[in-house]
Amino acid sequence: MYEYLPVPFGLVRFGVAPDHPEVKNCQDKFEEVASSPRFNFVGNLEVGKGLPLASFREHYHAIVFAYGATKDRKLGIPGEDTLKGIYSARDFVGWYNGLPEHADLEPDLESREDAVIIGQGNVALDVARTLLTDVDTLRKTDMTDYALATLAKSRVKRVRVVGRRGPMQAAFTIREVRELLTLPSVYFEPIDPALFPPDVNKLPRTPKRLTKLLAKASSTPAFDAEKIWSLDFLLSPVQFSASETTPQKLDTVSFSKNLLTGNPYESSAKAEPTGETATLHAELVFRSIGYKSEPIDGMKDLGIDFDERQGIIPNDGNGRVTSLSSDGTGIPGLYCSGWVKRGPAGVIANTMEDAFATAEAIAMDWKSKQPFMAGGQGWDTMKSEADRRGLRSVNWSDWKKIDAAETERGKAKGKPREKFASVHDMLSVLD
Numbered sequence: 001m002y003e004y005l006p007v008p009f010g011l012v013r014f015g016v017a018p019d020h021p022e023v024k025n026c027q028d029k030f031e032e033v034a035s036s037p038r039f040n041f042v043g044n045l046e047v048g049k050g051l052p053l054a055s056f057r058e059h060y061h062a063i064v065f066a067y068g069a070t071k072d073r074k075l076g077i078p079g080e081d082t083l084k085g086i087y088s089a090r091d092f093v094g095w096y097n098g099l100p101e102h103a104d105l106e107p108d109l110e111s112r113e114d115a116v117i118i119g120q121g122n123v124a125l126d127v128a129r130t131l132l133t134d135v136d137t138l139r140k141t142d143m144t145d146y147a148l149a150t151l152a153k154s155r156v157k158r159v160r161v162v163g164r165r166g167p168m169q170a171a172f173t174i175r176e177v178r179e180l181l182t183l184p185s186v187y188f189e190p191i192d193p194a195l196f197p198p199d200v201n202k203l204p205r206t207p208k209r210l211t212k213l214l215a216k217a218s219s220t221p222a223f224d225a226e227k228i229w230s231l232d233f234l235l236s237p238v239q240f241s242a243s244e245t246t247p248q249k250l251d252t253v254s255f256s257k258n259l260l261t262g263n264p265y266e267s268s269a270k271a272e273p274t275g276e277t278a279t280l281h282a283e284l285v286f287r288s289i290g291y292k293s294e295p296i297d298g299m300k301d302l303g304i305d306f307d308e309r310q311g312i313i314p315n316d317g318n319g320r321v322t323s324l325s326s327d328g329t330g331i332p333g334l335y336c337s338g339w340v341k342r343g344p345a346g347v348i349a350n351t352m353e354d355a356f357a358t359a360e361a362i363a364m365d366w367k368s369k370q371p372f373m374a375g376g377q378g379w380d381t382m383k384s385e386a387d388r389r390g391l392r393s394v395n396w397s398d399w400k401k402i403d404a405a406e407t408e409r410g411k412a413k414g415k416p417r418e419k420f421a422s423v424h425d426m427l428s429v430l431d
Helices: 012-014 021-034 053-058 090-098 120-134 144-151 172-182 207-215 348-367 379-388 394-409 423-428
Strands: 061-067 086-088 114-118 158-162 186-188 227-232 235-242 248-262 270-281 284-287 320-322 330-336
Touching: 012 021, 021 348, 053 379, 086 090, 090 120, 090 284, 114 120, 114 379, 120 158, 120 172, 120 227, 172 186, 172 207, 235 270, 248 284, 330 348
Parallel strands: 061 330, 086 284, 114 158, 114 284, 158 227, 186 227
Antiparallel strands: 235 248, 248 270, 320 330
């Protein structure tokens, strides 16, 4: 398994909310796999830019691309790239989770009170919960110390989570909403009852539970609240505007008001603009409208035509990589799994099921003697090429040393671990 960072676990380490440690239990399965003598972890090597992708053809029978979605989608509206105070939710999550590429994000939470999160998926609610949760609660998690220090000085009091459709089309899950609704000293602004079906009991089980939850009164009365949050529906952002006194600082977000076409209580209902607009005061904005995968350098050398529009590797649905310029048959020995296979949707459980399906396809192809790549000695011979290029690799034993150091750092602070947020610091443990 090739990983461009010196540490494993990817999204589990850098994407799962710190206050959701039980979600990270899938690491136990990873540990079980890593204990096999047939498994090699090769960290701190970037495939494509570090090691040419084409060279893998001579050393392996098969390659599985499972590198996920590394970029977030942008809104493409005026002010998005020029005003201060607008952040990607993906960058913000990576920042508080210690992802090296975002460790220096330094979001300005100290001078801003009103925040708007654009998007209504679970990541959006993770961001909202992080902004609204008492920092002393977060100190018990593996959130980075630099993030805790910033959140301790935060002045954010009002958080709006905005979506272009209605509550029946929102992508968040029951658990995420329930956690926000039960935060102490946080008031939830009521949702307009007209947005819910007249007879909630006729809904299927999951939408019914979610609707009843959203329709409940806040567990914290408004007069007792220190902070407030809301779910705002039927709004599509069209422009970010600056403060009159500080031209580079965000002040408001303009939205197009929407109307749902079709059955407004079906998940498939579409949003259409009404021609009316609404403006919300916002000194801080987090964009959370989805992720996107990118191609790896050298994919064309293997015959892969990356689908830039969908942000996926073309495949047959079972993980066999296909060429857009051919008749759709598989390219021998090439497979994909996860978000780079089917797009950025679903939770970890969906990704695991997807991985099983791809593994089954590989096993079936091997059993039926389908053509694969040339094969060879794998890492045993690839290592010499990495050495020749001056690349430093990290193995599983090395990772365990980094793991032990992080755990020890966390123990001293009463938390599960204190992550190293730079590659240099990770590697320094091994020197």
